[in-house]
Amino acid sequence: MLKYQFVFLLSTHFFLLVNLLSAQNTFTISGYISDAATGETLIGANVYNTEDQSQGATTNVYGFYSLTLPEGQYQLSATYLGYTDQLLDLNLTEDTKLPISLSQGVLMTEVTISAEEQEKDSNVESTQMGVVELQVANIKKLPALLGEVDILKTMQLLPGVLSSGEGNSGFYVRGGGPDQNLVLLDEAIVYNTGHLLGFFSVFNADVIKNTTLIKGGMPANYGGRLSSVVDVQMKEGNNKHYEAEGGIGLISSRLTFEGPLIKDKASFIVSGRRTYALDLAQPALKGGNFEGTNYYFYDLNAKVNYTVSDKDRIFLSGYFGRDVLVFSQPNRDFEFELPYGNRTATLRWNHLFNDKLFMNLSAIYNDYELQFNGGQADFKFGLLSGVRDYNLKMDFDYFPSPNHTIKYGANYTYHKLTPNTTSATNGETEFSSDFLPKYGQEVAFYIQDDFAIGKSLRINAGLRYSFFTQLGPYTSKLDGTVYESFDPVVTYDGLEPRLSMKYTVSPESSLKGAVTLTNQYIHLASNSSSTLPTDLWVPSTEIVAPQRAVQYALGYFRNFNNNVYESSIEVYYKDLRNQIDYADDQVPTLSEEDEDQFVFGIGRAYGAEFFLRKNKGDLTGWIGYTLSKTERSFTEIEDGRWYPAVYDRRNDLSVVGNYEISPRLEIGGAFIYGSGRFFTPAESFVFIENKLNILYAGRNTSKLPDYHRLDLSLTYKPKQKKEGKKFVSTWNLSIYNVYNRKNPFFIYYDPTIDEGTSSLQAYQVTIFPIIPSITWNFKWNQKPKA
């Protein structure tokens, strides 16, 4: 292992040295690109030489860019979707700091680009494939279940991404399981992304700046999951003036407040959201048998940032969210409380060593915890499970020339994974489970270079080396060895090469290919049809080996009409090893650790994705279609028969659109069609102890009816008496499932033994018929745009 590390570090330094030597006699333009009105940095904005678009740079996740060019006269263009392009004339004779502020809107500035010139567009230009950026402003215009804007549900409308169930924010990417998605909020891992059993995501859209989904060709700076990355960045807060935003909906309300702490140097944002549907029912429950029963969830987001100097910025951000279920039956002295949720905290330091070398150092804490406390009379029962990480991360972005963008870094995570630990007392006896938390450390080093070879070929080559060590305290189940705290129990490692390449066919089209190896050291298996808050994360141990995957992807990317339309066709094949599941006869229990109930197998997924998106104009939206197949094989499940995974939906179509009828009225719509989910049907029934029970056919050998629905939304902005008012409000009317399609949420069997006859009848349960909702949103701005 040390040998690998040495080779890795050596190659890193060699790489950098070569590039430093080759970067002489040039000057560097660098700086941050930000929103002119709020000071928020813009992620993924482009700066390029209008004479030669191959001479360009893109801002990183902190809004920083660096572009090194030979001495000379340049016209640079700065572009960002939804913002006015800005042209800048520059005589480059020395290293230049060039902060750029872009204004929202699509009006051109005083200089107009001729029709022949193409805007630079990442769909065609970037080496990355399977990457989609979602802007919150666009998400907010789309219909939402019960009016709750949800970035994860919008993501499910993209090709290759499937919902884990009706109305659920859980998702599957290209045949991967729900645990194979790396969901990051300001770099902190969010282990459970759902509220209310996953019907709503934990991300409050008001505080989100940018969401990036990577479903293929995962760059080397990401790791630890097999299938996808969802990188969510919180806003930093308006550093120019105060602003408040909020809304009142059917089930929840939310409020966000942001503003400068020191104008243009430091800002904050704080945001909260809470549901109240059952709070309103409390008076009706009072005096009844279920008085005190309640359910609610809430989220709190907060972030501050401080620009210490031109070279240093500090960010501190955090999230705290809880679902709380209280069940109370006072007349039977029965009560329990079940709170669960995530906590994250991220402290980041951005430092510029020079105009070409950007560093981010992050210290991250995150945890997910589920508790159950309750009992009846003198019987009390408590349960705790969860996962907690301490993470230190160092990332460098090095921009030696327009032809090279190099990233390298290291990542250390200390994991504590608590299984279901129980304690109980029945008044006189106390008892508890023997299961102890498991510990592990995960370390990764990576380097990647995004470089051009000639005018047509661009390659993103990366290498990630990761290893995971299970740490004590632990007693081996294999040989009884007792490990003390921090003693290594077992170590797994792996090299993860990542290669993406783009061949430019024409200014409007390119061919891309990618091969990605990924390792995953912590896992979650679920025996239900969707993920639940009680599902447990478990580490790799002497019993559980890391999951591994290789993904191959090819794509053709084509833009039309000066990038008004983007399109792509991508095909992929994914080979999955050491997949984890439960055996057919598994019963969830507190008597046995999850890892002792797992079975291990392999998987494969392949498919084709078609995507057409219109980004500009009164009508925006996309059409996405996926044709795919996903299978699993486990020796201990039907002797290794390949069966369709629960993530297998053969056909999946989404048509999403938003049309601006007038500046005050917009209509949004989404139509979704998907093949029916596979399920395991009853084959026959038996009588034992005079009870009718079910024998099932092979796993996932039957299909539910196809899924489809149409959602519509109308956003209305009441007329203002004068422009530039501080307070602006909008009404959003959403109708979920407009034509009241009865999509199956699940099916169940009802065995009946009536007078003289016995039978087994299947029933389909639909939970979301047509559901209209209305939300009132407002925005207050201390200094609105005139």
Added chain:
Amino acid sequence: MNTQLSTIMYPICALLILMIIGCEEEFNPPITASAEQYVVEGYVEAGEGANPTYVLITRSVPFFDELNADEFASLFVNNADVAVDDGDKVVQLSKFCLGDIPDGPIKDELAEQFGLDLTTVSDDVDICVYVDFNNQIIQEEGRSYDLTIRIEDDLLTATTTIPKLVALDSFMFEEIPGVPVDSLAQLFCRIADPSDANYYRYFTDDDAGNLNTAFSSITDDVQFNGQDFRFPIAQADNDDVSFEDYGFFNVGDTVTLKWCTIDKEHYDFWNTFEYSLNGQGSPFTSYTRIAGNVDGGFGIWGGYSVQLEELIVAK
């Protein structure tokens, strides 16, 4: 009594259903071809009040079939050759059929135990059980029993054990929790659980006076291994079970409690059987395949170490 994590989710589901407007309708899944299986239900017991060893053999029913009483009765296999090896000798079980019993209350009661209303069954259909009438099998703790069933060319085999009985020490009827109800009482028992792994199952009288099981009738001892432990016992399910008085006993009744120690395979069968049965209707449970222990067919051949108690419900 078995603590399953998923049970935590049931109230959440109930709340969820309250919160949303759900609806259900009959669903006819695509027809799945199914092979008929022999279904075995046989028990060998030891201890005071132990039943004679017996085996019932039926057939599985294809999902789409609806059975009337005649068809139900015809599921019983009456042409089997059933033998049990108790380690010392092989005992051939005798076939005993309802048709052998003269019409009367005993026959009606037996038929009811099989889930049959004899008035709806035609005379040419018979139900048979294979029984060790003469108690030739040595029914004792610590012994292993091999079951062999031959039905024409088919061979079914199974093995079980009768583990050492871990008896309940004492029984207490107490006020039900919360607001007292004079007519109801809750039963508590005490057990000194040994330090090795033990598995338990219990039955009580239901409203009809038959020994039956509650919502969950089994437990392992992981949560109280090696401890002197007091715990509640729920009365067997009855037809009009309600959330308000589930598991409570009627004051003044005399109830029979059958407490059994079972082995791991026997526990696994009932654990999966009950989870499959109770999970129906929950959107968050997947299917569960019942872990039978019969080779060549499906079902349970189980050993019980039995403690039988008659208790008068009082407070």
